[in-house]
Amino acid sequence: MVEDDLDVCKFHRLFLNKVDGFELVCEAHTIEDGLKQVQQHQPDLLLLDVYIGNRNGLDLLRQIRAEGKNVDVILITSANDAHTVQTGHRYGVIDYLIKPFSFARFQEALNRYRANRIQTNQTFSQQELDRLLHKGGQNQVYTLPKGITKETALRILACLIDANDWLTANELSERCSISHVSLRKYIRFFEGEKLIQTELIYQSSGRPFQKYKAVPESSHFLKASFI
Structure with missing residues (x-):
């Protein structure tokens, strides 16, 4: 500084x-x-x-x-x-x-x-470079993989943005009225696009669980274009 x-x-x-x-x-x-x-x-x-x-x-x-x-x-x-x-x-x-x-x-x-942040050993596809170098907010274009629909993706991400806090998979599933199986596909997609943060919580007993939170830039996704 x-x-x-x-x-x-x-x-x-x-x-x-x-x-x-x-x-x-x-x-x-x-x-x-x-x-x-x-x-x-x-x-x-x-x-x-x-x-x-x-x-x-x-x-x-x-x-x-x-x-x-x-x-x-x-x-x-x-x-x-x-x-x-x-x-x-x-x-x-x-x-x-x-x-x-x-x-x-x-x-x-x-x-x-x-x-x-770009890591020293990182490599990029053309699509990843376009998104990195030509950030356009609502003008950004996303390619949706098979099994991911625009409407459901927008609904889930809007729930996370509105929450403005960490949510578990159970909480997110209830808010968005979506099954856990379907939710996992969208969570993986959001993670890949760096639209959400994840945090692993360890409990004194039982299995650990994850929480999710939208990153500040995720609001651009709601106004983006899709192919």
């Missing part, structure tokens, strides 16, 4: 601690120290302010790219002018958080980053 305002840093740390799976590995308050920290710690994700003292955080972004560093970057800033947005886009910024922002928007940015 590179941010010169210490009070803002405090809130960012509090927000970050509330999102599972993320850890703050370094913090800097100047452009120069930020570059050193990135070079030393090689973080996966950089939270970067634009106005840092009398300097511009985009200069740090340019230097990082010039050195061939593949760190993902989220700009956290009050700068919302076209030049800043366009420059950030050209240098591979994956999201923008305009100050002030809510924890929900911060969490959404991190969850989106996690869902779309």
Whole structure:
């Protein structure tokens, strides 16, 4: 994280601690120290302010790219002018958080980053690349596999979105009026499309069970096209 305002840093740390799976590995308050920290710690994700003292955080972004560093970057800033947005886009910024922002928007940015993160040993089909590189919200096109219907998929996902919380298979089956056998097919489809999160719950006795929750981007599915 590179941010010169210490009070803002405090809130960012509090927000970050509330999102599972993320850890703050370094913090800097100047452009120069930020570059050193990135070079030393090689973080996966950089939270970067634009106005840092009398300097511009985009200069740090340019230097990082010039050195061939593949760190993902989220700009956290009050700068919302076209030049800043366009420059950030050209240098591979994956999201923008305009100050002030809510924890929900911060969490959404991190969850989106996690869902779309490319692993080093990952390979892609043309369809997967199209979805990754040409994210279009309601303009996105999904290919439904055999046994999956548009109407039922929309109904199940809408139930998860409306719940805005974790649901077990039993709870989801009851809400959507669908059998467990059919539900499992749709759950596998949603998992493959990264539209839901899953969590395995271990009980003191008996078999473990899974819970499901819609990811923030899943609402795009409700307005997408299907083939």
